[in-house]
Amino acid sequence: MPLVVDLHSHSYYSDGGLSPVELINRAHEKGVQILALTDHDETKGLHEARTQAELVGLDLINGVEISVSWNGKTIHIVGLGIDPNNSELQQGLQLVREERIRRARKIAQKLHKCGIENVWEEIVEKVGFEAVTRTHIAAYLVEKGHARDMQQAFKRFLARKGKAFVNGHWMALEKSVKLIREAGGQAVIAHPVRYRMSRMKLEEMVQAFKEYGGAGIEVVTSRYSPHEKAAMASIARRFNLLASVGSDFHFPGSPFVELGHRLDLPTETRGIWEEWPEYKALQAVV
Ligand code: AMP
Ligand code: MN
Ligand code: MN
Numbered sequence: 339m340p341l342v343v344d345l346h347s348h349s350y351y352s353d354g355g356l357s358p359v360e361l362i363n364r365a366h367e368k369g370v371q372i373l374a375l376t377d378h379d380e381t382k383g384l385h386e387a388r389t390q391a392e393l394v395g396l397d398l399i400n401g402v403e404i405s406v407s408w409n410g411k412t413i414h415i416v417g418l419g420i421d422p423n424n425s426e427l428q429q430g431l432q433l434v435r436e437e438r439i440r441r442a443r444k445i446a447q448k449l450h451k452c453g454i455e456n457v458w459e460e461i462v463e464k465v466g467f468e469a470v471t472r473t474h475i476a477a478y479l480v481e482k483g484h485a486r487d488m489q490q491a492f493k494r495f496l497a498r499k500g501k502a503f504v505n506g507h508w509m510a511l512e513k514s515v516k517l518i519r520e521a522g523g524q525a526v527i528a529h530p531v532r533y534r535m536s537r538m539k540l541e542e543m544v545q546a547f548k549e550y551g552g553a554g555i556e557v558v559t560s561r562y563s564p565h566e567k568a569a570m571a572s573i574a575r576r577f578n579l580l581a582s583v584g585s586d587f588h589f590p591g592s593p594f595v596e597l598g599h600r601l602d603l604p605t606e607t608r609g610i611w612e613e614w615p616e617y618k619a620l621q622a623v624v
C-alpha cells in the first residue's frame with residue numbers, strides 16, 4: 339500500500355470549517371498517515387492538532403500557508419516542518435494578519451457602497467481580529483442572501499473582477515522563504531495552477547523562488563487535471579524542486595476535495611517527504 343500523504347489543509351483557525359481535533363480525526367478516518375496543517379498566516383491550531391495526532395497515531399507536520407505578493411500578484415507559499423515558536427516567523431505572520439484586517443476593512447467599505455452594510459462589524463464579531471479571510475466575508479454574503487453560494491459571492495464581489503475586490507499587500511516572496519527556512523522548514527509553492535499566470539510568468543516566479551532557497555512545488559492538489567499535474571511535474575523537474583501533494587481541504591462536503599484523496603505523485607518526481615524522519619519511520623514499519 340502506498341503511503342497516504344496530505345501536506346495542505348485548513349482548520350477553523352483560518353478559513354477551514356473543522357477544529358484541529360476534528361481535522362485530525364477526519365484525516366485519520368480517510369487513511370492519511372502524514373498530514374500537514376497549513377492555516378493561512380496562522381499557526382495557532384498546531385498545538386491542538388499535535389495532541390490529537392499523537393492520540394490517533396498520525397504524523398503531523400507543522401505547517402503554515404503564507405500570503406505573499408510577487409510582482410503585484412498574490413501567491414501562497416506553504417512552509418512545512420516549521421518551528422511555530424520561531425519569533426521572526428511569528429512576527430512576520432503577525433504583520434500579514436494585520437494586513438488581512440486592513441484589507442477586510444477596505445472590502446467592507448466597498449461592500450457598503452454596494453448597499454451591503456455591517457460587514458466589518460459582523461466579521462469582527464464572528465472571527466475576531468486574527469486571520470480574517472475572504473472566505474469569512476463570502477460566507478457572510480451568502481448568509482445574508484447577497485449571493486446564492488460561495489462561488490457566486492467570490493465572482494460577484496471578492497474575486498479579482500468582483501465589485502469589492504481589494505488587492506492585499508502581503509509578505510515579499512524572498513522574505514517568506516527566508517522565514518520558513520530560518521524556522522527550520524521547507525518552502526513550497528502552493529497550487530501553482532491557480533495563479534492565472536502564463537507559463538513564462540510562472541517559470542519566472544519559480545526561478546526567483548528557487549534562487550531564494552525554495553524547496554518544493556505542489557505537483558498535485560485535489561482539483562488538478564491530469565494535464566496540469568504533468569505540467570507541474572515538468573516544472574518541478576526543470577527547476578530541481580521536490581514535489582508536494584496537498585488536498586487544500588477546508589470543509590467537509592466540498593466537491594472533489596477530501597483529505598488524502600487522489601494525491602498520487604507522478605513517478606518521475608520526488609516527494610518532499612521522502613527524506614523526512616516521519617516517512618522513514620513509516621517505511622521501516624512496512
Ligand atoms: P484570502 O487569502 O483571504 O484572499 O482568501 C483566499 C481563500 O478564499 C482561499 O484560500 C480559498 O479558500 C478561498 N477562495 C478563493 N477563491 C474562491 C472561490 N472562487 N470560491 C470559493 N472559495 C474561494
Ligand atoms: Mn483558504
Ligand atoms: Mn492557498
Ligand code: MN
Nearest residue numbers: 346348403586
Ligand atoms: Mn490553502
